[in-house]
Amino acid sequence: MRIIALIAITVLFFSCKNETKKEVAVEENMPKTEVVETDNFPKLEGVPQSLNYIFDEGYLYSQGIQISEVASYRAGENNYNFVIYLDKDTDLEELEKMTLGFVVYPKDLSVLTTAKEKKTKSKASGYSPEVYTLDNSLVLSIKDFKIDTNEFNLIKLYFYNKNGVLNDKILKLSNVKL
Numbered sequence: 001m002r003i004i005a006l007i008a009i010t011v012l013f014f015s016c017k018n019e020t021k022k023e024v025a026v027e028e029n030m031p032k033t034e035v036v037e038t039d040n041f042p043k044l045e046g047v048p049q050s051l052n053y054i055f056d057e058g059y060l061y062s063q064g065i066q067i068s069e070v071a072s073y074r075a076g077e078n079n080y081n082f083v084i085y086l087d088k089d090t091d092l093e094e095l096e097k098m099t100l101g102f103v104v105y106p107k108d109l110s111v112l113t114t115a116k117e118k119k120t121k122s123k124a125s126g127y128s129p130e131v132y133t134l135d136n137s138l139v140l141s142i143k144d145f146k147i148d149t150n151e152f153n154l155i156k157l158y159f160y161n162k163n164g165v166l167n168d169k170i171l172k173l174s175n176v177k178l
Contacts, residue, residue, distance in 0.1 A: 044083070044132035048073050051083065052178060054155070059171045061159050064091030065098065067171070070157065072178045074146060080178055082135065083140040084157070090138070092131060096132055097160040098166060099126040102142055108119040111147055121146055127161075150178040 051071035058068045066087035075081045082102070086095075103124040112118050131139050157168040 026138045032087075035039070041131050041133045041138065044134045044139055046075075047081075047083065049133060053178050054178070055171070055173055058087065059169075060170075061166050062094070063171045064082045064094035065159055065166065066090050067157075069149045070171075070173070074150075075178070078146055079146070080145045080150070082145065084140040084142070085134075086131070086138040086140065088138075092138075095129050095131070095159075098129060098161055100129050100140060100142070101125075101158045101160055101165070102127065102145070103154075103156040104145075104147065104152050106147065106149045107153055108149050111149045152178075 051073050053069055053071045055070040056068070058066065065090060067084050068087045069085040071083045071085070072080055073083075084100070101124070103122050105122045106112065107128050109118070109121055110121060112121070117123050123146065125142075127140075127142055132139050132141055152173075153174040153175065155176050156170050157173075160165040
């Protein structure tokens, strides 16, 4: 009887030891997720607690550039700021090489002031992506976008460089009210 108990304990000991090795091997082969340090970026200041989220479905421009949400808030008379939340998998080195294109098509065309704006029926700007932190998220900010309306038929967001629009992908937001 003692021999059977001794054999059972020995088998149990070696089987547990093999399971521990398997668990360690599985952990070693698992891909490591990269944690983005938000401490390396300045905090986006002056943002109110309540934002107007105009997009929250996530958008993939490329494997390296993804956004998760777009929000806006009024920063003064006819002055709006936009916050673009970056997905945690965004490659910041790739993003740094791009320019953010931002185009609005107002419902009231009388707010367009230049001949070019009137011809295109839109107001457009390009921004170098400067990364900030906001509530432990990495974000881009479009500051002081001046336009005398808060209703738009269409807003377009895209990334481009000297070769053109990144993957020909343009986020289009229809019927937006800020």
